[in-house]
Amino acid sequence: MKLMSSVGVVGVGDMGSEMVAHLVADGHRVWAYDPNPERMKAAEADGAMAASSPADAAHHADVVLSVVMSDDIPAAHSGPDGILAGLRPDAVVVMCSTTTPAVFDAVRGNAASPQNVVDAPIVGGVKYARERSVTFLVGGDPAAVDQAEGVLTSLGSVQRVGSAGAGVKYKLITNAFVMAAEVGLREALDLTDILGGDYETALRLFEVGPMAAVVKRALDESNPRPLRASAQDFDALLSVVDDPARLPISAAGRNRLWAAVEADPGHEPMFVELTRRTTALSEYSQGDRRS
Template identity: 40%
Template sequence: MTSTIGFIGLGIMGSPMAGHLAAAGHRVTGYDVASEALDTLVADGGIAASSVAEAVEGADVVITMLPDHPQVEQVVLGEGGVLATARKEALLIDMSTIRPETSIELAAAAKHKGVRVIDAPVSGGQTGAREAALSIMVGGDDADVAAAMPVLRLMGTTVVHVGPHGAGQVVKAANQLVVGGIYALVGEAIVLMEQSGVDAATGLDVLAGGLAANRILDLKRATMVARQFAPGFRIDLHHKDMGIATAAARQAGVSLPMTGLVAQLVASAKAMGHGSLDHSALLKVTEQLSGVD
């Protein structure tokens, strides 16, 4: 069955995600502050809206894919926003990466308006979005998650209901601390090998075939060795996500010392002016700390 979908946030991730939904035959009306993003949606078979309200009006499903909780709160709770416009029983799928407590607050606010909500943050970066191969971690009520599954499976290959409202965001925080840690360690491995006179590309090929194998080595080792840091996921956004992870640790009352270290490395990358680069640019932090030109 096809649905009428309002899609808010057509950035580097949201644009291909909305395109997949349109290609599957859904009526997708999208809104973004960047006009070129709307042009891309139209080229992909969607419809451009001039406001959030226009994108949401009459939609069966509303998807938000926004940078951080202030944007989500404005779009969902603000004047002319999702809750002010959506019809009763519409399903809001927030696929942004935000604080777990914000997801819980949005769900409570939506309930008073008769709107269903789930949080469904994603992992996989631009490549995963483009290939409809995202990992999607979903929090919310069983019936609402079940209703969302046909739409989510058009954008991801791993779609898992991980718990109640906010649980998707907790799992995403865990994902980001692991991803950041791996990037930091791969960067250190490259610097160690190169400064020891070993060809890093060859060395990483060996690592990728052993117990150290991981998805980041599969996808990023060649570009990291080549110092190509065009963003698939920007340092600026990973910095925000590490803040979510450390705040979640405080909320849960647990000690995550490695997470704290990775958060500082990501913060250093941002402070060094690398915020617009891909998060694999953590390599540049290790180089600067090591005095490597």
């Protein structure tokens, strides 16, 4: 029988909002915070109680899930309104963001009890959060991980990968592999353009080969993700090496993905558009976002 906890969720955007609903359904008492009022209304409609700040969410919680974008981590965790200011001595904060070891170490170093800071970046997108099938790559003190796991298993599965900081590192490692395949899909379609082929035939052939899973994920509009977020993940990945040339595939992939993101300054592309001519090389691009 699962032990119910009081859970703080800081960040109730695309991922966090799905988590709130599952945590409430499993009987956890949830305190949610997000600076966006509309997101807060949605979290309350799902059964969460509204916290006035990240510190307030942490004050009420046995386990705090931090589900913010990497750039928002310092503000969400530090200062008088940050998670660490409200974190109780017996509580654990779980950082679910894709970030860098340096950012994680900075948060952990500022905590009154560093052993109570766990890293658990997520493998899987919005669709997987909705289906309770994300995977958390968890690093941390065994006792803190035990405490966090009772909450995380309401949302998906847990892979313990080592001491504090290991989750962040292994997420970057897995991203290097996954994102190389995703950019490879875009490059294969670039070659389709160059050779005068059509996308429908190319994608159909990709789906019957070894890259079928990559194509299926790219085409899945039930799992929305801004393409910019993927480009930023490449930036995070390359920031951990002293010279991007040491990871030449990732460096080239980062450049190609940012070119796709910035192809139309008036349009913010979604990940599915890797399979469309809106992200093609400039001489082949088309404005129709459906093809």
